[in-house]
Amino acid sequence: MPFNWRIKDGLYPESAVVLEGLIPEQSKRFYIQIANGQYERAKALRLEARFEDYPYMVVVMLNCFENRPRIKASPLKPGGRFRIEIKVTRNSYKIFANNRLLDEFPHCLPPKDAIFLEMNGDVMLEKLSFLPTHPVGH
DSSP states (O other): EEEEEEEETOTTOOOOEEEEEOTTTTTTTTEEEEESSSSSSEEEEEEEEEEESSEEEEEEEEEEESEEEEEEOSSTTTTTTTEEEEEEEEEEEEEEEEEEEEEEEESSSSSOOOEEEEESSSOEEEEEEEEEEOOOOO
């Protein structure tokens, strides 16, 4: 880590980002962020897993010019595997962690403008998938 990826055509309804890997036993935190630019950017979505204190938390933030954090109990644990899926619908992002729905956020930026994916922290990313790989009609 850190990991940065340019999403070639941005996101679109019915697409999804899937991240899979391992959370080391000594992990304190990690985050995943989708944004419209690599440096000076508006964040479309930020998910941060924190393991400093028990019970573990996942902080999900929609961050387009303002922070509106939502704190959820975490199905993610240090020393365990993770699968995070961010599904894009017409109106929102649906965020799943280890097959459990964490939250749903309305879009504040058009998904097609979400062109950068960043992941950083105490985590080992093993697999990154974009589903489906191309929007219908492309």
